[in-house]
Amino acid sequence: MAPAMEMVVGLNKGHKVTKLPKKSKPSQRKGHRSKRIKFIRDVVREVSGFSPYERRTMELLKVNKDKRALKFCKKRLGTHKRAKRKREEMIQALQQLRKAQAAS
Numbered sequence: 001m002a003p004a005m006e007m008v009v010g011l012n013k014g015h016k017v018t019k020l021p022k023k024s025k026p027s028q029r030k031g032h033r034s035k036r037i038k039f040i041r042d043v044v045r046e047v048s049g050f051s052p053y054e055r056r057t058m059e060l061l062k063v064n065k066d067k068r069a070l071k072f073c074k075k076r077l078g079t080h081k082r083a084k085r086k087r088e089e090m091i092q093a094l095q096q097l098r099k100a101q102a103a104s
Helices: 035-048 052-062 066-077 080-103
Strands: none
Touching: 052 066, 052 080, 066 080
């Protein structure tokens, strides 16, 4: 039997109110990559190429040394999370290079 009035104790205690929708804060979109920034970074990557440690990582990945590549990236970048992200980025770059070579 459900109580007809508001309860003073228990899980659903207190005066019943309707919740207002929360506005999104500017800090919620921090880190979101815009089209302009993506374009700029792609151009810079195309012009400057890969750094020496990225090239070494790609060489390790070519010979199926994934764990060694991760450890190498971790040593250079400082954290495990950054290293995993960089390794995935290098894997994607290798796939694109292979795809481009196959097309030509």
